[in-house]
Amino acid sequence: MKPLPRSFYVRDTLEVTRDVLGTLIVHDTTEGRLAGRIVEVEAYVGEEDAACHAAAGYTSRTAPLYGPPGHAYVYFIYGMHWCVNAVTRDEGLPSAVLVRALEPLDGIELMRRRRPAARWIEELTNGPARLCRALGITGEHNGLALQRPPLLVRRGDRVPDDAVAVTARIGITKAAEWPLRWLVTDSPFVSGRRVREKARPGR
DNA sequence: TCGAAGATTGTCT
DNA sequence: GACAATCTTCGAG
Numbered sequence: 318m319k320p321l322p323r324s325f326y327v328r329d330t331l332e333v334t335r336d337v338l339g340t341l342i343v344h345d346t347t348e349g350r351l352a353g354r355i356v357e358v359e360a361y362v363g364e365e366d367a368a369c370h371a372a373a374g375y376t377s378r379t380a381p382l383y384g385p386p387g388h389a390y391v392y393f394i395y396g397m398h399w400c401v402n403a404v405t406r407d408e409g410l411p412s413a414v415l416v417r418a419l420e421p422l423d424g425i426e427l428m429r430r431r432r433p434a435a436r437w438i439e440e441l442t443n444g445p446a447r448l449c450r451a452l453g454i455t456g457e458h459n460g461l462a463l464q465r466p467p468l469l470v471r472r473g474d475r476v477p478d479d480a481v482a483v484t485a486r487i488g489i490t491k492a493a494e495w496p497l498r499w500l501v502t503d504s505p506f507v508s509g510r511r512v513r514e515k516a517r518p519g520r
Numbered sequence: 521t522c523g524a525a526g527a528t529t530g531t532c533t
Numbered sequence: 534g535a536c537a538a539t540c541t542t543c544g545a546g
Contacts (some may be wrong), residue, residue, distance in 0.1 A: 361527070368527065378542060396530050397538025415527060434530060446528050489527055522546085533535080 353419030367491035371411030396445035
């Protein structure tokens with residue numbers, strides 16, 4: 318159960334995104350270890366991707382996207398939420414994998430305390446901002462390497478192809494139709510409840 | 521310096 | 534299903 322090496326991230330972003338499913342994200346804090354299995358991710362693929370923050374070019378905000386692969390890109394959105402990405406490809410090629418949902422593994426009681434709005438365990442980490450809240454990931458982690466504590470990604474059991482689905486990305490307005498969202502089909506921990514309700518009215 | 525938009529979520533109707 | 538919360542970032546003036 319070693320951390321994923323940097324070479325894991327130095328590949329085509331779509332390959333990395335698919336392979337991240339099933340890996341484990343671990344945050345060691347003074348209050349204890351928080352960890353979960355990644356069950357939903359999205360790819361954001363460079364300046365030509367209008368939904369990618371790098372579409373704005375190199376700025377102080379997007380700098381980590383242009384930095385070394387295997388590092389975290391943590392951004393603040395809607396005045397209250399943090400979201401975490403893993404930077405991919407290579408320096409100067411700004412693309413990343415957004416972690417959208419986890420299956421909680423370690424530190425579930427601590428997650429419950431951090432996420433009082435969650436009514437049951439499936440709501441602890443089924444959304445990009447929810448999982449950051451539950452794991453205590455904030456701007457402090459922006460730009461950190463993902464190969465060592467406090468924040469790292471470990472190899473897990475590979476999710477077989479027949480358990481993986483690909484869909485359009487969620488919650489964006491630009492390039493929204495691009496099929497760059499991967500998820501573990503049968504996992505009850507994936508996000509997008511409201512989206513599914515919209516997509517299947519009357520059920 | 522100002523205004524608008526945003527890779528979301530929780531609450532209310 | 535609609536909308537408010539809340540603030541950083543960026544581009545325009």
